[in-house]
Amino acid sequence: MHLNIRAEKENTYDAIVVGSGISGGWAAKELCEKGLKTLVLERGRNVEHIKDYTTAMKAPWEFPHRLSGTLEQKENYPIQSQCYAFDESSQQYWVNDKENPYNQVKPFNWLRGYHVGGRSLMWGRQVYRWSDIDFGANAKDGFGVDWPIRYKDIESWYDYVETYIGISGQAEGLPQLPDGKFMKAMEMNCLEKHVAARIKERYxxxxxxxxxxxxxxxxHNDRGPCQYRNLCHRGCPFTGYFSSNGVTLPAAAKTGNMTLRPDSIVLEVIYDDQKGKATGVKILDAHTMQTVEYYADIIFLNASTLGTASILLNSVSNRFPNGFGNDSEQVGHNLMDHHYGVGAGGEFEGFQDQYYSSGRRPNGIYIPRFRNISTATTQKDYVRGFGYQGGGERGRGVSFDGVGASLKESLSEPGNWSFGIGSWGEHLPYYENKVTLNKDKKDKYGLPTLDIDCEFKENELAMRKDMAASAKEMLEAAGLKNVGTYDSMPPPGHCIHEMGTARMGRDPKTSVLNGWNQVHAAKNVFITDGACMTSSACQNPSITYMALTARACDYAVKELKKGNL
Structure with a gap:
């Protein structure tokens, strides 16, 4: 009896954070800096900042296959290897698909990294605030449920996280894309400046x-500056971009309040019927295969949209027979991702006397949403909207004349300029787009795998036609020649912006979380990763996860001190 009491005491913290990625790192930082002894659980291996970026400084010829794809990659990473950020230099940050199975009821690319820092090491780093157009969209057109918050509720938290992590950008004064706290913007090249000017003239x-x-x-805070190497997916030894490993986790560790436990697979949230709240989590040690229970007053679930959904569904008790917090039967449902892989590209005949002056800039251009934001821009074929990312470049010459020195000389001549844009579109929240546990198909740990049943529907398909047509129209208006469109139609998941499986809402009957990211039926459990999202907008979502996390942590600590948790 005494041994059990002592073990429970040793395993008790003020707060537990599940996951160490973009939102989990922020939860760790905020809770630790507010004085809470915080246990951070990560299911994957440890990755130490700089020390474990073993490929960051290597040249292409230092890799056995010169960064080319291999048969081993195709066999063991058939899903992960489809990502733009996957190659021989970053393979160590992506899961082995054979060892981490899931079940595609409909095609879905689940792109994942199981390690400390998660996908914050490999993310695209694009950060765009949401506006009231986005937070009010569900209420306006009737899809999904109304967000319990609006832009004003998290505006100051956007300010807070942007100031801390460092955002490069240009203020534009657009209602659909609120400006942020920006550092010096990166510079467009000559063709991009030309296209921007022509778009401004024409539209x-x-x-x-x-x-x-x-x-x-x-x-910035002993970080950077960015070296314009554009090798970000290997991990940045200069801390030029934001990652949990380089920024928030070190801040949490600096307080002395963080205990980081990698190789810890969270099995379930523990609910105490008598206390009427969650008391901790049960984990499986990935090495010893032993289960361990940890206890805390506050629990933050930040295991990623599908990881969090899996934990909730697997947390079954007398109070929650269908999964933790699942009174509304919404857990696992309303899965969304952005649909992309559609756009246009063309050639430009000018600027033959100009080339790059900014190295390998790790960034492109952005054309913010311009559809369905006013009466004048309302579309009859679809609701919501899309934005574009892309850029201009000058390739090398296409001549392959000669051999040896003469061939090298012909290849050293620059070619013509080209410009391309691709679109990111909003995916509506459909209840039938869902994940469920498959208890018949187990992973290597003997745990249920996920069945993923998700698709793009009529609204998204109608939007894609406009995405391609508008891209072509703009590039032709900008003077590009031989403009062609494309639509590769990658499946959901491939954009790596999955969200929505434990959505926020005003009514406990139709949502999982309230306006503070609290589970309606268990106020000491907070979810601030992509699972909490009630709609998807069309902007890259990570900065919104960060703002919601910082806000929820502030609220949680205040509520804890009041004795409400």
Missing amino acids: DDRIMTIGRVAHVTEK
Whole structure:
């Protein structure tokens, strides 16, 4: 009896954070800095900042296969290897698909990294605030449920996280894309400046700006500046871009309040019927295969949209027979991702006397949403909207004349300029797009796998036609030649912006979380990763996860001190 009491005491913290990625790192930092002894659980291996970025400084010829794809990669990473950020230099940050199975009821690319820092090491780093157009969309057109918050509720938290992590960008004064706290913007090249000017001349409802990106363009809190290497997916030894490993987890560790436990697979949230709240979590040690229970007053679930959904569904008790917090039967449902892989590209005949002056800029351009934001821009074929990312470049010459020195010389001549844009579109929240536990198909740990049943529907397909047509129209208006469109139609998941499986809402009957990211039926459990999202907008979502996390942590600690948790 005494041994059990002692073990429970040793395993008790003020707070537990499940997951160490973009939102989990922020939860760790905020809770630790507010004085809470915090246990951070990560299911994957440890990755130490700088020390474990073993490929960051290597040249292409230093890799056995010169960064080319291999048969081993195709066999063991058939899903992960489809990602733009996957290659021989970053393979160590992506899961082995054979060892981490899931079940595609409909095609779905689940792109994952199981390690400390999660996908914050490999993310695209584009950061765009949401506006009231986005937070009010569900209420306006009737899809999904109304968000319990609006832009004003998290505006100051956007300010807070942007100031801390360092955002490079240009203020534009657009209602559909609120400006942020920006460092010096990265510079467009000559063709991008030309296209931006032509779009401004031709259209009064749209602009092109430089991408807003989580890179520090000047020294910031002993970080950076960004070196314009564009090798970010290997991990940045200069801490030029934001990652949990380089920024928030070190801040949490600095307080002395963080205990980081990698290789800890969270099995379930523990609910105490008598206390009427969650008391901790049960984990499986990935090495010893032993289960361990940890206890805390506050629990933050930040295991990623599908990881959090899996934990909730697997947390069955007398109070929650269908999964933790699942009174509304919404857990696992309303799965969304952005649909992309559609756009246009063309050639430009000018600027033959100009080339790059900015190295390998890790950023592109952005054309913010311009559809369905006013009466004048309302579309009859679809609701919501899309934005574009892309850029201009000058390739090398296409001549392959000669051999040896003469061949090298012919290849050293620059080719013509080209410009391309691709679109990111909003995916509506459909109840039938869902994940469920498959208890018949187990993973290597003997745990249920996920069945993923998700698709793009009529609204998204109608939007894609406009995404391609508008891209072509803009590029031709900008003077590009031989403009062609494309639509590769990657499946959901491939954009790596999955969200929505434990949505926020005003009514406990139709949502999982309230306006503070608390589980309606268990106020000491907070979810601030992509699972909490009630709609998807069309902007990259990570900065919104960060703002919601910082806000929820502030609220949680205040509520804890009041004795309400």
